[in-house]
Amino acid sequence: MALDAPPGGGSASPNTAEAPPTIGLDSLLLEEAFERAASLPRLYSLLVARHGEMIREEYFNGTPPGRVANIKSASKSVISTLVGIAIDQGHLEGVDQPIAPFFPEWSSQNGDPRIHEITIEHLLAMQSGLQSTSFGNYGAWAASSNWVRDQLTRPFVDEPGGAMVYSTGSTHLLSAILTQATGRSTLAYARDVLFAPMGISLSPWTRDPQGIYMGGNEMGLRPQEMLTYGELYRRGGVHEGERLLSEAWIERSWIQRGTSSFNGHGYGLGWWIRDRRGYDVYFAWGYGGQYVFVVPELEMTVVTTSNPTGPRAGGHTRTIHDMVTDLLIPAAEQGAG
Template identity: 55%
Template sequence: MLAALSAASLAAPRAAAAQTPPPVPDPAALEEVLRRAAALPRLHALIIARNGVPLAERAFRGPPLDRPVNIKSASKTVLSALVGAAIARGVLDGPDQRIAPILGRLLPAGLDPRVAEITVGHLLSMRAGLERTSGANYGAFAGSRDWVRFILTRPFVDEPGGGMQYSTGSTHLLSAVLTRASGRSTLELARAWLGEPLGISIPPWTRDPQGIFFGGNDMLLSPRALLRFGEMYRAGGVFGGARVLPAEWVRQSWTPRARSPWSRQVYGYGWWIAEAGGLPVFFAWGYGGQMLYLVPELALCVVMTSDPAGPRAPEHTAALHALLSETILPTLGAGNGARGTLLDNGRVAVPD
């Protein structure tokens, strides 16, 4: 699939979408989508938008659509956007830049020499090589006195640039890198580089014991703010006629770079990459069912937020993937309802 979903093959559907107007959905069919969505007990809200215009939006339970909610690991996708904005502004050199010189005094003594080889791109694609701080290791990481130290002193389970190790620690290191390189907090950067141009509110979120804003979890965005963020990516980095991110950064972010050893899902720079109904799908994915799906060929953006406080429930994530691929996409004239690779091998990972 890494070969099949090449950058070139993913660019073609976006061009086709601009040339061929998608069919107008049947209002009764959209109501049926909302009815099926409402039957999912953990699903809080759903927005389906085409070309930035909502076709259907509903808060079934939980907060209203304009209230910021915890987007969990969908925060990793926002961190990736901030890295792209930092590169565009010259704050960072690019994905190949090594992080150790940037972190400087934050580096603990006695580190494995391979830490010096870790780059920004390795962190974005979850290929730093360090033992992951998600899953069974998440509690020890979040409870440690120095998160950056904890991450960097994990043993190497692969070489930098090797296989994918899904780790919230990797995106927290990116938050530390952004803070050190810019001299500003990640919250300030998020508000200036995303909040202002997108016209969205970004409240403060969790910080580590050293005051670095959590990179990769616990960011707070409303469903409607997520829609604007997604629309900006769908439009190649532009929102409201103004450029927010370089088009090249969108392309790089959607280029397959790694594959989860557990779920077999494909990953770019902070984005999961899959297919559904025969179409490329790019999505942000947070614990509990915080989802942002983009289907460029249909000019489609779908936001789903869910109860983030419950236990792990892979069946809920599977239901959300199925809602998109088996209900929403056929309603909008795509494919035949096949699940594609959103549920590769029937195994659903649940990011922390």
């Protein structure tokens, strides 16, 4: 099945029929990957495409094919996409644009002059220097009466452009900036410029107390819709012959800016980066095991969704990465083309 568009129009509806393993993936290694996937109690889905064709998709642990997945922090990659489109359309000046003028009241309350040095690129790359709103700080941030103010008035823990400080508050600021710059909600803008052209119906998700759609968490997509999104990047920003995103933005997003002190992965502009078996692997990653992996050199895109509830599942996510590294990449290396 070609992945230029969801079948039948409208929101993508996964087809569970298994494609013959003849489009560039070794069938034995592919089978081993899906057997390993079936053994994971938290895994909901595994989809593998190569050369723009769905090779195989399966759903596990009682998951229906059409279930919408909370993609969690993979939403950060989508926010990055929207920023790139907004720059292309002239709503934003560029990645070097300072963010303080968007929030003069809250920026002035910070008291540290470095607040005026933070740019859009710093937010995208998790290099604002502001204290994180994630991990142990997430609950208090989400419970605050103003998420934008809470992030902007936090103390600096590094210089803008310095070390990576992962923070959902940073991408939420980007959602607030998109809302101001485009004059539309992040939901409306995302539907118009990204998801509707790909035949995907994006549903509303969590909003902050001021009504701004959460930047960087809680978006909902079906697994095959996630694959369509990954294929947009693999194809250089083109869907069904229509350019939705500039290739230059994708290239810029996939340049490593920092490295996570928690997992060692590289980070670009809303995308994680890792070398696997000598190949650059770029991935959108959400808590619990929501992934969109893109391996451009092998023309391969892989999606997983998982149970997002419960404690951090380090073993589960490691197994997903191992499936890609030890089975799916070798399957592409040994496959026909």
